[in-house]
Amino acid sequence: MSITGTDFDRRTFLKGAAAAGAVTVGAGALASCAPGGKGGKTAKAPAEVGGYSFEKAPDPIPDSEVKQTVEAEVVVIGAGPSGLVTALSAVEQGLDVVLIAQSPNVVARGGSNAAVNSRYLRSLGLGGVTPRFLLEQIAQASFNFDVNKWYRWMNRSEEAMDWIIERTSARPELKLCVEQSNEWPDDMKTYPLYGPSMSHCWNSRDYPIVADGQPSLALALRELLEQAGARLFFGVQAQQLVRGGKPNGTEGRVDAVIAKGGDGSYVKYVGKKAVVLATGDFSGDREMMEKYAPECVEWVQNWNLQQDPDVLDKVYGGLYTGQGQKMGLWVGAAWQRTWPNAVMAATFAAPNPNPWNAPSTLMVTDRGMRFCCEDMGCGHLPYLIKHVGPVNAIFDSKYPARNQPWHNWKNVHGEGDQTPEEVLAAWDGRVEKKTMVKANTLDELAQAMGVDPAGLKKSVERYNELVAAGVDEDFHKRPELLHPIDTPPFYGWRKEAPMLLTVMGGLRTSIDMEVCDADDKPIEGLYNVGTMVGDCYANSYNFLIEGHNHGMNCITFGYLTGRHIAGK
Known part of the structure; x- marks a missing residue:
């Protein structure tokens, strides 16, 4: 399967990578008191009626x-x-x-393979994860895992990566590259969302897309x-x-x-x-999910996918x-x-100038209410969706020009940046595939997305006031991410549920x-x-x-x- 450009809709994903468990559910999995206003349901655990079947060993094979x-x-x-x-x-x-x-x-x-360093990274002037960066990542998880393993990776990943690069270097069908990461100025490399460029990717004629080449x-x-x-x-x-x-x-x-x-x-x-x-x-066993990752049970839809x-x-x-x-x-x-087991869930390929971030424009619930600082990674948004219901990102047609450079997702590091015109063309392609919405007015956009028009209009007006003032008094988003929503046509990107990749x-x-x-x-x-x-x-x-x-x-x-x- 190949995914080109910035398109990454649900149909395409399920067709080519269904076996990855990247399946979605509707808003029914969300709490009824969520700000988004969507009702929810809770799965009944088999333990309530006699225990989990996987806990009992089967009879020994004679x-x-x-x-x-x-x-x-x-x-x-x-x-x-x-x-x-x-x-x-x-x-x-x-x-x-x-x-x-x-x-x-x-x-x-x-197809992403991280190493703190490698001979290849050094040849490109990249690599080098600081102890501070690693400590910040560990602290984000409240030290709630075996941190010794992370330091073992930090100390030995270069050796392991050099080994596998050497073993595969003579294979003409493979092309090694470094994946495009979020780009940050030097003075922001201690920012909480900073991620260094250290992802090694192998691609081939059959798997030409960066970060899709692990096969x-x-x-x-x-x-x-x-x-x-x-x-x-x-x-x-x-x-x-x-x-x-x-x-x-x-x-x-x-x-x-x-x-x-x-x-x-x-x-x-x-x-x-x-x-x-x-x-x-x-993640293909519902009982195990209910015991070890209960908050994400309803993020999985097809429990028998691996049998196909x-x-x-x-x-x-x-x-x-x-x-x-x-x-x-x-x-x-x-x-x-x-406990519970961590999940790998994300909102990939969101319209954003940094490939591993969620949209940094205005985001609202179905009631049209702004609910957070829109400065987060693609792996953070899933849990916000769990709490507030579907999220709706709102853009105007000048957003790409106001957010340059625009780093395309799934590209070689330092290559493939898009011009504003290319971004808008890609968005129009998404509109045709019904993975984005386009409208001449905010009222039309709201109706097409299922968002309350009055609530959206109020939030946009407030957001534009904050942009004009240059200070986000409500959620304190970085000033450089504040851009007005004032030039039609308007675009909308909606995410109803997280994409669960694995547990x-x-x-x-x-x-x-x-x-x-x-x-x-x-x-x-x-x-x-x-x-x-x-x-x-x-x-x-x-x-x-x-x-x-x-x-x-x-x-x-x-x-x-x-x-x-x-x-x-």
């Missing part, structure tokens, strides 16, 4: 049903970036590696693994871990996983040194059901301490990616990497570190885990 045994030193479960990187790191250390995956091919989506990297990693002698088995679904010689055992070492093949038969994959879970998130064969046949990742987390719980793993975390995890029990004791032989690493995020994933999940949990921790296992 040995008599296991038709084959495959032995290796390391078994990796999952063919996303984290599993592939872990497997490649381990096989380079001389280990015999088997990788199994339910999908028919490698899976990946997105290109995943396919290259598969080939590198096969060339290095790793054995890969696709269409194989992990069912139960074997601990202490028993499926779903709760004592001893984890040294195998029993999986079901496409023909329905069971195969035991033995990992003499380690079994590594790299199975993604759990048309989705699994694509290289994009899925809306996963937490099978790895469940298997870990069944053998005695503890859940992470941070972060799961099993309790040590700094070395060992899965731990309730006493924080590592379960011997069991590791996990990627999105499912526990206690890495709190509150929400805010996107100020572009590609942090891929860069930290997948590349850095995958690279280090392969080497850690080899050294055991």
Whole structure:
């Protein structure tokens, strides 16, 4: 799938990246007392009527049903970036590696991979995250996660990124670039919404869009693994871990996983040194969402998306059901301490001169009421929507000219800036696709957007007064973001619900990616990497570190885990 220009409507997203779990719901998920005036509903948890089904381990698969045994030193479960990187790191250390995956091919989506630095960043005069910046990000989450993991990423991400760049540099189909970030003057690099340029992206002919090329990297990693002698088995679904010689055992070492093949038969994959879970998130399991991320349950619409064969046949990742987390719980793993689990939700491709921000123009509720300082990242707006209902951004036709330079979303750093005329043309394209609204008067705009006309008119008048005064006395927005709304035609952008991409975390995890029990004791032989690493995020994933999940949990921790296992 390719997304060009600034267009990123719901139909396009669901068609090409549905497996990412980026599905939306209407305002019914919002509280009835929200300022936006929309009613809501609350999901009834199964725990109210007898408990969650995933908490009870299924009956152990008997040995008599296991038709084959495959032995290796390391078994990796999952063919996303984290599993592939872990497997490649381990096989380079001389280990015999088997990788199994339910999908028919490698899976990946997105394409942003953050590293504090790399030889490539240095060659462009970029890179270099200060300890202060990292501390500010940690403080935004109230230190409510395992901060040791973030410092491990800060100290080792350059090494890991240089390693993967070196491994892929000889592949002619891949093009490495740095993603366009929000641009800030030097005197604002301590501003709370500042995000440095450190997102590495790989693109190819099949995946040419910046920040959409992770499938290109995943396919290259598969080939590198096969060339290095790793054995890969696709269409194989992990069912139960074997601990202490028993499926779903709760004592001893984890040294195998029993999986079901496409023909329905069971195969035991033995990992003499380690079994590594790299199975993604759990947002496809409603019960797990209700227990571990209850405030975001209604942000997910299609609970069976990952079962769609048309989705699994694509290289994009899925809306996963937490099978790895469940298997870990069944053998005695503890859940992470941070609760609720943080979600990765956003309002991507909003009309804004900085690609990772929400609209910085006037925003109002359906009642036409201004409700906040419109200076926030794309990962912040989802929670405002939860509280106030649908949000409506209001622009006039001079807004692009008053906000130069205009950095396009999903572009190479320093390239692709749009002129005011190009921005307006892109907006008119959105109007044709019905992802924006255009009108000659504010009354017409309000009616087209479902906003109270009188409330909008009052808010615009007040906003223009504040602009003229040069001081936002109501919400104290930076003066340089204050621009009048006075020149028709007027444009509107409406967001009714957040876009849920994934849920972060799961099993309790040590700094070395060992899965731990309730006493924080590592379960011997069991590791996990990627999105499912526990206690890495709190509150929400805010996107100020572009590609942090891929860069930290997948590349850095995958690279280090392969080497850690080899050294055991």
